[in-house]
Amino acid sequence: ETGVTQTPRHLVMGMTNKKSLKCEQHLGHNAMYWYKQSAKKPLELMFVYSLEERVENNSVPSRFSPECPNSSHLFLHLHTLQPEDSALYLCASSKGDNLYNEQFFGPGTRLTVL
Amino acid sequence: DQQVKQNSPSLSVQEGRISILNCDYTNSMFDYFLWYKKYPAEGPTFLISISSIKDKNEDGRFTVFLNKSAKHLSLHIVPSQPGDSAVYFCAAGEGSNYQLIWGAGTKLIIKP
Numbered sequence: 001e002t003g004v005t006q007t008p009r010h011l012v013m014g015m016t017n018k019k020s021l022k023c024e025q026h027l028g029h030n031a032m033y034w035y036k037q038s039a040k041k042p043l044e045l046m047f048v049y050s051l052e053e054r055v056e057n058n059s060v061p062s063r064f065s066p067e068c069p070n071s072s073h074l075f076l077h078l079h080t081l082q083p084e085d086s087a088l089y090l091c092a093s094s095k096g097d098n099l100y101n102e103q104f105f106g107p108g109t110r111l112t113v114l
Numbered sequence: 115d116q117q118v119k120q121n122s123p124s125l126s127v128q129e130g131r132i133s134i135l136n137c138d139y140t141n142s143m144f145d146y147f148l149w150y151k152k153y154p155a156e157g158p159t160f161l162i163s164i165s166s167i168k169d170k171n172e173d174g175r176f177t178v179f180l181n182k183s184a185k186h187l188s189l190h191i192v193p194s195q196p197g198d199s200a201v202y203f204c205a206a207g208e209g210s211n212y213q214l215i216w217g218a219g220t221k222l223i224i225k226p
Contacts, residue, residue, distance in 0.1 A: 004157065042116065042216040043203070056212050090157055099146055099207040099214050105157025
């Protein structure tokens, strides 16, 4: 499979659950990103990984925990989320980690927290 | 406070006519601007970009105009086609930074 894939595509979880979102890129890129998109709001950058090291963490609550085991995979571990965390979570990758490099997005995971 | 604003949540245009999507920004340090397009159930895809050293960039039916003094950019699509119906996001950033600042998007509907 080519491009950026995300699983699951939809997730419903309770506030006490622990779940993980997975992102995989088959483009040979070395930077990966997690974004949050709430309804009718701009995309918000959550985390950036470059060469498997976290280089950006935009004051995201600790109930979101990213993991980048290698340059092709990115996870977002979720625990004790709140209803306001319900959103579309988008993963992206790029060849380099500055914004001149086009970001390729996955289709997103639609998360609902009950 | 939003640094990148797309004030029109939606826009409806007749097929074959010109679509003009607008974006305003507040940060004068931004030196790179991009437009992304998003279809339902898909991630955003890159459309066109412009550096602050230019005031226009053209790619086929798509042209982006940058007015630095007004802190305004616009995306022109001509002629508009049904496949252009999507949500369009404007994004901006400083070249040395990782972070793109995004607008909330404008939903473009092309009427047949």
